[in-house]
Amino acid sequence: MLEFQISTIALTVLNLLILYVILRKLLFGRVNKVLNDRAALIQQTLDEAHGEKQKADELKQEYEDRLAQARSEANGILAQAKTRGEKEYQAILAQAQEDATRTREQSKARAQAERDEMLRTARREVAQLAMEAASKVTRKALDSDSDRAILDDFLAEAGEKK
Template sequence: MLEFHLSTIVFTIINLLVLFFFFRKFLFGRVNAVLEERARLVQQELDEAKASNDQAKRLQQSCQEKLDHAHEEAGRILAQAQAQGKKEYEALLAAAQEDAHKVQRDAQNKLAAERETMLRDARQEMAQLALLAASQVARQRLDSESDRAVVQDFLKEAGEGV
């Protein structure tokens, strides 16, 4: 059975008190210091993590602003390139139209010149035919330059009347 002796109880209480003060002096102070240091380090790391997170958010916002600005710049450059391309297209189109008009004018001028040449050649042939016919009728040959001039004048007047 268990027996309770007052001396055993008192010695146990004294042992516990001595042990408690001993632990308190040598163990609890150091353990509390280690725990406080550990809590301080954890708080410091939390503060550093929060600062790093805030800095990362600022950098992300800055990068997003730069990206938005780059998109705006790209849009502006694209719009300028399209406007420049349209201007160049219109300039090339105008130049091509001017060239086409020039070719058309040149062709018309060339056609008019050829027509005049053909008319002149036809008049000369008519003059020669008229001289030939007149010489056959008169049975003489008309070679003089004055006779030819008279026939050409006649043909000019006849050509203007047509």
């Protein structure tokens, strides 16, 4: 069986205590230092990542604000362009209507002038024919200005009655 001797137990306990003190001084201090350094590095990396995330969020917000401002400006420019386009359209339309009215009036004036000229020509021809008919009926020449004036008055009165 096993025998327990106090001296062996005491020496074993003493050896363990000495070993523990030596290991604590030499090994555990370094391991703890490495673990603490590693924890500090991890915490520093986490802090840097958090800072970078905040910067990224700020840049994102700034970008979104600028984008919203650019969209607003684009909408304003588009509205101004629409307004200018509408004004130009109205101006061109008014000018076209004015040109059409002027062209219509000129055409009417030309047509009236041509009509008046045709009526004068027709009256002259009718007067000439009436003079020739009257001269054949009376068998005398009607060349005097007074005879022509009488015929013009007659034709003018006949034209007014129509």
